[in-house]
Amino acid sequence: MADYSMIINGQKVRSDDTFPVVNPATEAVIAQCPRASEAQLDEAVAAAQAAFPAWSERPDSERAELVHAIGAAIEAHSDELSALLTLEQGKPKVGFAGFGAGFEIGGALAWCHATADLDLPVDVIQDNDEARIEVHRKPLGVVGSITPWNYPLMIAIWHVMPALRSGNTVVLKPSEYTPLTTLRFAEIVNELLPPGVFNVLTGDGSLGAAMTNHPGISKIVFTGSTATGKKIMQGASVNLKRLTLELGGNDAAIVLPDVDVAAVAPRYLPPQCSTMARPAQH
Template identity: 40%
Template sequence: MTGPTLRNFIDGAPADARGDATIDLVDPATEEVYASAPVSVEADVDAAYAAASRAFATWGRTTPADRQLALFRLADALADRAEELADLESQDTGKPRASLVADEIDQSVDQLRFFAGAARNLEGRGAAEYLAGHTSYVRREPIGVVGQVTPWNYPLNMAIWKIAPAIAAGNTVVLKPSDTTPLSTLRLAEVAAEVLPPGVLNVVLGDRSTGAALLGHPTPQLVAITGSVRAGMEVARAAADDLKRVHLELGGKAPAIVFADTDLAQAAEGIVTAAYFNAGQDCTAATRLLVHESVHDELVALVRERVATHARTGGPREPGVFYGPLNNADQLAMVSGFVDRLPDHAEVVVGGRRQGDRGYFYEATVVTGLRQDDELVQSEVFGPVLAVQSFRDEAEAIAMANGVPYALAASVWTGDHGRAMRFARDLDFGCVWINTHIPFVSDMPHGGFKHSGYGKDLSQYGFEDYTRVKHVMSFLGG
């Protein structure tokens, strides 16, 4: 079947794309086409940035109180539409419908409310005479127009992470959602138009060529992306030609490091949840299990048992399903390829196969016997595959954990407080969890090092990333 063709949302209203090409939107649970989206061209991007530029002339001068009130109203409007948004998100992604409101929609509402509060809580150095006869103070201002690209793993949530701090700081936005999951982002723009002036939030649909036009456009002074390392490097190169500020939230290869002195059953439960939530399509997912050699077999057995009883995949309306399908056919092929190419010394102890022949479902998979230079250890899979390694001591665990190109998130599981603090210090990751893995709160920063990118989402740090600092000095006379 085919469905409607979606439209861009520019200057407070739906807008037809100028190009002729379209993209089929495919239900990942059934592989059926349910709609199509335009491939927007440079003229569409020009129109969106023109609208954002006009809007910035007034929105950039609104008071923090006005911006806060608008975001509170937007949060309330999304909360009122939580069930509708969950339906759209489930349609686009195939995620289990029963848990979507609590898992994602409520979080998006909370994040909007956090940044609404942040709008009125900027701090800086006090005005004073730092030079005799002169008074200095610091202005913190919006950057201007911002270009943003969001991924398909958490379509609405990642859009909120991007637009909320930008708009709270007084910027205006042109955003491109993933070509496979645009529904909830378009609905967000429609709802936002009820409380924000036209042009403050614009959404342009399309493929990689659209994203390149959006991020390479001369108008935005900051461009932000959540996506792959490859995409992030391309954005950084393009931005360098125009000296744009860049905010990159990229891939991950998170280790969960388990010592013998922890509660192994509790660790198995937490790590299975963190490895397979959202089909492992999360850059902070526990994709590597590093376990002390003395409890390796015991923990693997506990993980295998937990996978069998709790990590079931299936359609969005099926009861008892923990995670849904992979997002698209290319992602299924990529995940399958990692497992198909395993070296002879690796062993698949559970899973390792596509589930069924309809939909992009992949079984929860555990692989043991891996070595540090194996592809499954070094490369991001972005799927429900857990790579297991053993270590002898703290030094080896740290070296193995840090010995990958990514540096976004990690966890350590231990009953020894001193060891936990040493690992919090020595793990080269932007987020370190102790005896847990994957929880987020709006108040704390999220962002990595190395190939995981730079810049912070969430928190006051994420808010400040969307501002600029200006020094003002006044001669006192006399």
């Protein structure tokens, strides 16, 4: 069974307490993952705060180059990350029109490079004889990211890369159901970034609640249920955290009457599952 560690201030960190990670296909325990304590959360936030001044003052072009480098590193480790996704999350090695778990890796790559290429312009709201008004985008400080189980790596990229690109530092908590790919990703990223810029802790919902209430975190980015989003909004009030909440998504699929489901569905399933395709029932 592989050994997995959290990342605090660029260092691998264990915990006295652990929780099991289960392969959803076999229900076998595939890893024991460290359960972060509140003291370790304080350490991660303190590390991110200490790293923030130098990171936020780094030239924007250098931060863009590093985000591109993160994308290149993900690509270099794509086979390893795809295998981890299949193991802990259940995405098949094939399927998804032949891409399998690589579909998520490809999405993560695309979003890394797209984020690195974004401009951070100064918007001129008014420029006349009366006044000149400009809008400058400034980093907030420490961003807390809480990600779900369904796309653990790609949604982490959605949360983390814009934060890093704009000069913030990050403390990330992945879902306790799918922490392994994110932990490996954190190891890869920390070979590129200064210590403390990107920290990853693992644990259950109580860790997410502690992040939400933590006075050292300036913004929370969360993807998950509406009920949890409401709790995060309440907890964030302690220091008026900025919030980005992606809640209660329903990925609806509309199958029109002229579709031959039995013929179409196997194109998007692994070969061993093609006999399982059935017309949708309502």
